[in-house]
Amino acid sequence: SSWWKNVEPAPKDPILGVTEAFLADPSPDKVNVGVGAYRDDNGKPVVLECVREAERRIAGTSFMEYLPMGGSVKMVDETLKLAYGDNSEFIKDKRIAAVQSLSGTGACRLFADFQKRFRPDSQIYIPVPTWSNHHNIWRDAQVTQKTYHYYHPETKGLDFSGLMDDVKNAPQGSFFLLHACAHNPTGVDPTEEQWREISQLFKAKNHFAFFDMAYQGFASGDPARDAKSIRIFLEDGHHIGISQSYAKNMGLYGQRVGCLSVLCEDEKQAVTVKSQLQQLARPMYSNPPLHGAQIVSTILGDPALKGLWLKEVKVMADRIIGMRTALRESLEKLGSPLSWEHVTKQIGMFCYSGMTPEQVDRLTSEYHIYMTRNGRISMAGVTTGNVGYLANAIHEVTK
Numbered sequence: 001s002s003w004w005k006n007v008e009p010a011p012k013d014p015i016l017g018v019t020e021a022f023l024a025d026p027s028p029d030k031v032n033v034g035v036g037a038y039r040d041d042n043g044k045p046v047v048l049e050c051v052r053e054a055e056r057r058i059a060g061t062s063f064m065e066y067l068p069m070g071g072s073v074k075m076v077d078e079t080l081k082l083a084y085g086d087n088s089e090f091i092k093d094k095r096i097a098a099v100q101s102l103s104g105t106g107a108c109r110l111f112a113d114f115q116k117r118f119r120p121d122s123q124i125y126i127p128v129p130t131w132s133n134h135h136n137i138w139r140d141a142q143v144t145q146k147t148y149h150y151y152h153p154e155t156k157g158l159d160f161s162g163l164m165d166d167v168k169n170a171p172q173g174s175f176f177l178l179h180a181c182a183h184n185p186t187g188v189d190p191t192e193e194q195w196r197e198i199s200q201l202f203k204a205k206n207h208f209a210f211f212d213m214a215y216q217g218f219a220s221g222d223p224a225r226d227a228k229s230i231r232i233f234l235e236d237g238h239h240i241g242i243s244q245s246y247a248k249n250m251g252l253y254g255q256r257v258g259c260l261s262v263l264c265e266d267e268k269q270a271v272t273v274k275s276q277l278q279q280l281a282r283p284m285y286s287n288p289p290l291h292g293a294q295i296v297s298t299i300l301g302d303p304a305l306k307g308l309w310l311k312e313v314k315v316m317a318d319r320i321i322g323m324r325t326a327l328r329e330s331l332e333k334l335g336s337p338l339s340w341e342h343v344t345k346q347i348g349m350f351c352y353s354g355m356t357p358e359q360v361d362r363l364t365s366e367y368h369i370y371m372t373r374n375g376r377i378s379m380a381g382v383t384t385g386n387v388g389y390l391a392n393a394i395h396e397v398t399k
């Protein structure tokens with residue numbers, strides 16, 4: 001029709017486009033280390049036992065009524081405890097405006113739209129590099145983006161001094177996007193000591209910290225430990241925003257379950273801010289999906305199921321850590337001239353290999369190995385069955 005002849009094809013998503021290419025490849029040797037989706041040692045997706053048990057308990061027990069615009073209060077209350085702490089004074093004082101979101105993406109977008117609506121002249125400082133969709137989210141929210149130094153290519157570690165300079169030189173009261181743990185795509189996190197320095201400098205500059213926590217539990221295997229950066233900022237009195245997701249750490253990917261929270265001055269302000277978050281949600285999707293929220297509420301609301309979940313998260317994190325060691329050792333055994341120390345030093349779901357886009361293209365064309373062109377390896381896709389094949393291919397394209 002002539003209505004849309006002006007419409008251009010959208011560019012392939014740098015991450016989800018890799019999944020499409022992988023699925024289209026008929027080769028029996030193909031390996032997907034692209035999208036951040038956990039796989040077991042047989043390369044299969046996993047539904048956690050605690051999730052299966054929760055589904056058994058809720059099956060057929062509830063109606064299919066709408067949730068409120070802010071989603072499931074029970075799920076949100078349990079979720080806030082994971083981020084702010086079981087005995088958080090902020091939860092007790094009802095100072096947190098929080099709504100169930102369409103997973104982590106939805107929480108980030110809802111915040112970006114809230115920021116645009118109520119701080120229209122504000123900008124957002126985004127780390128280099130970051131999850132590619134962060135740029136899309138704040139672009140479509142029409143919030144001007146700035147960047148701050150984060151990854152140090154030479155050391156394959158954190159550019160702490162570059163980061164601190166950018167934080168210091170940003171105008172007073174700037175908005176910063178921070179990865180709470182398990183940075184995507186680099187797998188590089190500030191140390192606890194560095195987080196304390198960052199928090200102090202944010203205090204001095206009166207900056208706003210928005211934490212995206214999409215991998216709580218995947219960095220150390222312990223969700224409480226992985227929230228350390230957030231706890232440091234809270235102890236220092238920052239009024240922060242947080243995006244939380246159950247996609248990875250509860251394996252609820254397609255259920256789209258997450259939470260956006262904003263710590264306010266007092267209960268009154270929290271009620272006001274929540275009302276505006278709901279006001280943004282209503283014309284966007286009206287109210288969030290029911291099933292995933294029921295799964296989360298059932299698990300976190302039952303101490304035995306929550307205990308099972310904590311065990312299962314650690315199993316996933318430990319398997320990934322084991323694959324880091326296996327990949328590094330395989331590369332070293334092949335006599336690679338390069339250092340692969342970063343493979344085991346980096347944490348969380350991703351290894352930022354340092355390979356060039358051209359080397360990644362060769363991995364795909366010659367070895368049917370799929371990863372994002374920035375050289376990020378989703379370690380969750382590495383198994384004892386394919387780690388040797390992967391290491392050999394990486395060695396061949398990098399030697």
Ligand SMILES: Cc1ncc(COP(=O)(O)O)c(CN[C@](O)(C(=O)O)[C@@H](O)C(=O)O)c1O
Binds near residue numbers: 184246
């Ligand atoms: C830092 C960060 N924040 C938020 C999300 C959103 O996650 P969800 O909306 O599903 O809760 C991801 C997922 N990023 C990916 O794992 C990835 O980078 O491969 C993948 O799921 C994606 O959507 O790109 C992420 O890496």
